[in-house]
Structure formats: structure tokens, C-alpha cells
Amino acid sequence: MLAAIALSLAQLAQAGVPQHDPEIEALLRRRDELRRAEAEQKAQRPWIEQVPAEGQDGNDQQSLAAVVPPAIAARLATCLERANANPADGIKEAEAWAQTDGGAYAAQCRGYALGQDGRWSEAAKAFEDGAAFRDLDAVTQARLWSQAGNAALIAGEPARALRALDAALSRPLPRTLATGEIHLDRARARVATDDLKGARADLDQAVVLAAADPLAWLLSATLARRMDDLPLARLHIEEAATRARNDAAVALEQGVILALSGNDAGARAAFSRAQELAARDSDIARQATDYLVQLDGEAPPADRSVVTEPGR
Template sequence: MILPFFLLVQAAATGPTLPDEARFDACIAAVARAPDEGVAEAERWQAAGGGVLARQCLGLAHAAATRWPAAATSFEGAARAAEVARDGRAARLWAQAGNAWLAGGAPAQAVTALDAALAQGATEGELLGEVHLDRARALVALDRLSDARVDLDAATRLAPRDPLAWLLSATLARRQGDLARAQADIGEAATRAPDDASVALEAGLIAANQGNDAAARAAWNGAIAVQPGSPAAAQARSLLAQLDGTAVPAAPAIEPGR
């Protein structure tokens, strides 16, 4: 399955610019060795007066351990500290918080954090596109589909190289009954991720909605061929069984990319 642009990792790759960057690097190295070692190092740093970067490292450590609420809370604390310090990091930190909330299945909190990231006005280009993409994912989870469409349009414009943006745009267009848009967008996703089962699964769903069973069958068989052990391949097998009349027809159980 296509993975979203992971803002949590991006922050570490970008690197800090504050004077205590060496300690941040040491903290990130501790996270890489073991998430709990990173938590301990970040907490020691905070106790010694560490500021934005200590909180950010704590968030990264919790994220590495998939403790998403703790990660999101740490990133939000870092973002607020960055706003007070006016050090230019707040937008990225709010984006990290939103990404963590989304990963933890808390879309309403994700929208709040991502709104704060966009309100900072400091992001641009692909990063801005990825913030819109994350907010679109959260809005879809909240069934705010019209709002999600606005964000997905921004995501495909600002981050056109990301196949997930095109996949989710195609999925949303199908759900809204715009099959021409869905077909165009899944083509863009397939160009960027030709061997991804979730893209092939969605292509089959679009074809089925267009009444083209042969194309749907080909797409779902393709999903199984490229990633046979994936959840998308399992869904494709179920849909093929329905198409062949060997299973009770049912609505698709998953939305690709969700």
C-alpha cells in the first residue's frame, strides 16, 4: 500500500538550526537505537531546560514506538513553544502533530492541528501539499467530503509527485459519482505507482462502477499479482469472487489509502 509522506521522519531529515542541534542529533540517534531510549533522553533534556527541540525529539520517540496520542501531544507542545519563541518551526510541528493524530485514528484532533499548521503560513510547495493531503484524509474520515475535495485539489496541485494524493482524489471522485474525474486521477496514480495493489484495486472499483467488468477483473487480478499478501489484494480476491458469483455481493469493505 502507498504510504503517505511521513512528516515525522521529514523533520528529523531537515535538521534543527538552533544552538543545541548537537543534543538534538544525539537524541534522534537514541530514538534510532530504541524508541524508549529516545524517550528517556528527551525527558532528561526537558528536565534540564530543553525547549522546542527536546519536545520534538520526545514526539519523534513516541512516534517511533507508535504511541500516537503521546507523539501528537508532544508535537503540539513543541509547536506552542515554537510560537512563543518565534523560531519558525511552528508550522512544521503542527503538521507533525496532525500527522500523528491521523495515524492514531483521531481525525478531529488531526484537523485542528493541521488547521493550525496552515494558519502559520510558513509551509510551501510539496510540504504544503502534504499538509492538505493529511487534512483531506482526516476530513474524509469525518465524512466531510466536500471539504476534503478542496484539500485534495490543493494536494494534487502542490504535491503532484505523490501517488497517494491522486489515489485518494480518485477514490473520493468515485464516491461522489464523478467517474470521469476518478478515471483520470487513478491514471495519474498508476503512472506514479504502477506496482501498487491499492492503486489497482481502486482502478477496478472505478471500472466496476462504469459497468466494465472485464477491466475491473483485469485490475483486481493485477492487484493480486503485484502484492499478493497485501490487504488490497485480499479485497481484490473478495471482489473477484463476487464478480464470479461465488460470494454474496457486498459493498467494498475498505477505501484504498484510508
């Protein structure tokens, strides 16, 4: 499942006042956490790096060569490996590389190392600096801008993130999974800046371009439910469930949507599945149990806010 995630996505209008939406934030935080875990396991596929073409394996240099010029791939792989092992060493390596011919790729490595060190605002600036180099192709520029946007979101700067993600999507990009992920990231920035309609438009793009990613469908279903579009919510949560039958967060959300749709039997089955899939003491397990009690007592989950933190 997608990589992962650390930030605030959702504020929803309620009684005329925008309210923070912890559900979508938790789902996105899960994605950022998974991405960082991948970075620790495989230096060639850090959460900030565009994933190589499906089915491509190999060493760091071969993987990076799929998304950067081959002549640079070896140096970048070394820099990223050092950042994974020790962020301070990665920063030094990137800064030394920048003094020679590192250009945008030295800035990219510096941004990654700063992120590994938890210095997300500085990381965003490094990625922004990398994206500003004029000799880059559109896809590389977009990748750097999207990395800047992710770092800004983690730093709690959604307006800055939105500017970076707007810049990424202003480039002529192919209709690929990577482009879909940028739309997904911009959706969370837009919700964080109270642009729900814009977020809906980005999620509509994400479920087309990143259709294989269950999280895109789950987030789309969650936002549709919170915007009172139950038909769309039902459609998209079913897509998420088809792709992630063993995901407790998907089962929990499916139960809520089915309960709101008047399908108590389906909701009960989904909540029971969420109980089975979730860790025993997790928020999801507790919420699923609570909702099952409410269903038995005919108290609908519509009056409760689902505060999910999947995977914890």
C-alpha cells in the first residue's frame, strides 16, 4: 500500500465554521509513516522519491536511474544512503556535492536528509531550491515541487504546501500513478486551507490516476461521506474494499457508510471485520466495538465522529 504520511488534511465546514477533520488526517499520517518506513528499508525508494516502474528491481543506482539521469544516479544513491544511516552525514554529503556539480539533485538529497532529521520546514526549502533550477525537465521539476509540498505539510505549513503542489501540477505531466499521488497530496493541502471543492476535484483525479492505491479510494469515500454524498461514498468505499480486504480502516469506514445508508446488516458485518483485522487495543478496534453496540441499541454512528488512526 502506498507509502506513507505525516500531516493535516482535513477541515470541514460545520455550522458555518471550518472544523479540523481528524479522520482524514490520521489516514494521511498513516501513509506518511509507511513512506518513511520504506525509506528506512530501501534507500533507493525513499518516501520522497518517485517509485520506479512496476516490476523493476535492482540496486540503488538502477532504481534511481529510472527517475534521474543515469550519470547522477550513483552519486544520488550514495547520498541518500548516507542520509538514511545518519542524517547529519547526508546533509554534509549533499552540501559538498552542491559545491561541485550537484545542482538540483544535491538539493534533493539535502532535503531528504533534513527530513530524516525531522527538520521539515528546512527540507521544504531545500526541495524548493532544487525545483528552481532551470535546466530540469518537467517531470523532475514536478517531483521536487511535490517533495517540497509534502515536507511543508509535515511542517504544518499547508498554504506553503499548496503553492508547491500547484507548481508541481502546473507542469505538463504524464497521466501516471505519480501524478495521481500529487493530486492526492494537493487534496489534503486544499482541505487544510478550507477548499473542499478543490479537494474533491483533486481526489476525483487521484482515483483515476492512482486507481490501484486503496488509500485514494478510502480518502475519497471519507470526504464524500463528510460532504453528505452517500452514493459516491458507497461507490468509492467498495472500490477501496475490493483492493484492501484486509485493511481495518477500510472496513471501519465501510461500516459507517453502510450504517448511514440504512444497511444495518452490512454495517454490522463491516464493523465485525474491522474488529477482527485491527490490533486488539487500537482505536479502530474500540470504535468498531462501540459502533456494534450502537447498532444493537439503534443508536446510529451518524452522531459520532470517527477518529481513526489506522495501524496504531
